[in-house]
Amino acid sequence: MEFLTTFINGLSLGGVYALIALGYTMVYGIAKMLNFAHGDIIMVGGYTIMVFFNMTGLPLAAAGVAVVFCIVTGVLIEKLAYKPLRGASPLAVLITAIGVSYLLESLAQIIFGSDHKMVILNHWGTLEIGAFSVSYNTIVTLSSAIAIMIALTLFVNRTKVGKAMLAVSEDRDAASLMGISVNNIITITFAIGSALAAVAGAFYILKTPDVSTTMGSMPGIKAFTAAVIGGIGSIPGAMLGGLLLGIIETACLAVPALAPFAIAIEFGLLIIILLVKPTGILGKKKREKV
Amino acid sequence: MKKGFKAMAGAMTLTMAVAAFAACGGGNDKNYAENNTQFKICTSGPLTGDYAKYGLGVKNGATMAVEEINKVSQAELGFTFKFDMADDRADPTEVTSKYTSFYESGMQISLGTVTSGACIQWKADAKDDGIFMLTPSATSDAVYADSDYTYQMCFSDNNQGTAAAKYVKDNVTEKTVGVFYQTDDEYSSGIYNTFIAEMGDKASAVVKASFTKDTKTDFSSQVQTLKDCEFVFMPIYYSDASRFMTTANLAANKIEQYYGCDGLDGIDSMAGFDVTTIPQEISFLTHFNSNAEGGKAKDFVDKYTEEFGTETLNQFGASAYDCVYAIYEALKAAKADGKEVKVNMAPKAVCEIMKEQLQKITLTGFVTGTTIKWNKDGTVNKPADRVIVKGIDK
CATH class of the missing domain: 3.40.50.2300 (Response regulator)
Structure with missing residues (x-):
């Protein structure tokens, strides 16, 4: 039963990583850039939730406002910082993303100070069946994350905009020739990624009621790892990588002897997978014509 | 002409490099405190950032003690004290510049730093200069290990x-x-x-x-x-x-x-x-009970709360308050022993006197301990309390 509890907790943490990883992988797949400021959008979401939850006491409404605010922030960042660099070298875009990341953290520090803030959104209690016990917070996080992932998959595969996104990720020039506005698709991708980051921020606070300027850094790096493990650019890959990483981390932390090495084991897994399958678990090989 | 210019530039660079190495090798014997008109105690700690509450506690506690002591120290010791604190954000990499600036401005005794990692750096920086250190709150065993000029007011790890x-x-x-x-x-x-x-x-x-x-x-x-x-x-x-x-x-x-x-x-x-x-x-x-119902601890809590409120009231402030008083008592004891400390005495000489006094002295009736002594290794010897923040729900 303890195994099952750990497994559910791991899936739930993995769900949070997967939501963040989706943002990384979609932006990479479509805009061909690594948006290292993505983790900081979680932080923006966290602070927005804190402010609105303290004002209204309504966790769902606060999460809703955070989603809207993060979409606006994400789109603004894309328009102001990344769009002008569309034709620039990948290195210039990467450095800009790192710059945006520090800018967001510094702004948050100026506005809210550097102290950690505690935000306790909700305690829904614990589900206990015999020796099995898991908090409803975990169940809500896990089920919502799964629902969002299914919705995103349907959106990408079934809707016109989703198919346009796939087309842009496949071949940007050909998609443009077919009448798809690449710029609009990239903006929509940033909006979706930022919304997912805001939701991940809300789930993060449900798990650990702590908001700080660097709260998005480590989950961001882990989610990026998850996206690479799953195969960067692949939506199911990001989900799989996120869930896998969450389960491994939780399992390591549940075994006292392994706990200090949890991070080393997670990143060790990344190295092994990249050695065996350099494109990640679900990544596709691309043929290059010479 | 160009060749000559290059040669001259090379020679100047070499001279500057030699001068720089000479300045930082093995400390120097210049007494930066020779023009002091007040006895200078310095420290660094986190005044902003995650641990600001600790640093602000230390700043307030030490300031309070210095203000109280300055009302009587002129008559007792022939000088008053000046306390100065810099913000290191609990980051060891920020310590050296703060330390150097204090040292060159005439620091004679330090409270080390507030947090352990930073304090280990401070200890290394102070080694050659012989600055005596009594830290209110850096608990790490590395703070006192293998040195005779580093003392703790808090319990070590x-x-x-x-x-x-x-x-x-x-x-x-x-x-x-x-x-x-x-x-x-x-x-x-x-x-x-x-x-x-x-x-x-x-x-x-x-x-x-x-x-x-x-x-x-x-x-x-x-x-x-x-x-x-x-x-x-x-x-x-x-x-x-x-x-x-x-x-x-x-x-x-x-x-x-x-x-x-x-x-x-x-x-x-x-x-x-x-x-x-x-x-x-x-x-x-x-070592500090903020809910004490009597004694020196209660006096401290009442006065601290009146001046600074309750948000930064913690054992760090109480400990810093005691550190300043301990230094004051040690200097008084030294004077009674015929080893009077002067207001502009070099820190190395002050350090020797402090080391000797802190091995001899037993302080009583302090905020963080009814009796306080120091062990040979610089760790403190005083009673510990278990403070119950909140009882179990029935």
Whole structure:
């Protein structure tokens, strides 16, 4: 039963990583850039939730406002910082993303100070069946994350905009020739990624009621790892990588002897997978014509 | 002409480099305090950032003591004191520049720094200059190890681990004991290691759960590991402890008591966290009881609260207050011994006098201890209290 509890907790943490990883992988797949400021959008979401939850006491409404605010922030960042660099070298875009990341953290520090803030959104209690016990917070996080992932998959595969996104990720020039506005698709991708980051921020606070300027850094790096493990650019890959990483981390932390090495084991897994399958678990090989 | 210019530039560069190396090699004997008109005590600590509450406590406590002492020290010692503090944000890499600036402005004694990592750097910087250090709050064993000029007013990590193990062995006999600590934090792992060593043959029965700075996203696994422990020892800082307690509230568990060290000080005044929502008893080992009903501790609390409010009232401030008074008492004792300290005396000479006095002196009636003495290694010897922040819910 303890195994099952750990497994559910791991899936739930993995769900949070997967939501963040989706943002990384979609932006990479479509805009061909690594948006290292993505983790900081979680932080923006966290602070927005804190402010609105303290004002209204309504966790769902606060999460809703955070989603809207993060979409606006994400789109603004894309328009102001990344769009002008569309034709620039990948290195210039990467450095800009790192710059945006520090800018967001510094702004948050100026506005809210550097102290950690505690935000306790909700305690829904614990589900206990015999020796099995898991908090409803975990169940809500896990089920919502799964629902969002299914919705995103349907959106990408079934809707016109989703198919346009796939087309842009496949071949940007050909998609443009077919009448798809690449710029609009990239903006929509940033909006979706930022919304997912805001939701991940809300789930993060449900798990650990702590908001700080660097709260998005480590989950961001882990989610990026998850996206690479799953195969960067692949939506199911990001989900799989996120869930896998969450389960491994939780399992390591549940075994006292392994706990200090949890991070080393997670990143060790990344190295092994990249050695065996350099494109990640679900990544596709691309043929290059010479 | 160009060649000549290059040669000249090369020679100048070489001269400057030699001069720079000469300046930083092995300290220098210049007495930067020779023009002091007040006796200068300096320190650095986090005045902003995660641990600002600790640094501000130290700043306020020391300032309060200096103001009180300055009313009488002119008559007693022939000079008054000046206290100066810089913000190091608890970051060891920020310490050296603050230290150097203080040293060159005439610092004669230091309170080291507020946090352990920074204090170890300060200790290294002060070694050649011979600046005596009495830290109010840097608990790490590395602060006092292998040096004769570094003293602590707080309990060392070693002391805290030993005292915690003694408390558990004496008082928690029938309960399952768990420990929750941070493996990559010097303070936490230092106390944990001593605790486990001191538990002896009972150590194997202690249930262990840990985290690192990179695995703080979710404490559910650790709660799961410790759920059958009635007593959980947590030698960690209050912000992480509060998050563990909140997560534990979400899961079925048998935890009755949380017990920590000085890192839990401040848990009851943390923004957004209400200790009354935690059903368990929360207590910690300390040398300062902010709820004292009498004596010097109560006087300190009353005056501190009146001047600075309750937000930064913690043992760090009380300890800093005592540090300044301890320095003052040691200087008075030195004068009585015929080794009078002058206002512009070089720090190395002051250091020799302080080392001698702190080995002899026994202080009584202080805020953080009814009797305070120092061991040969610079660690403090005084009684410890267990302060109960909140009792168990019935």
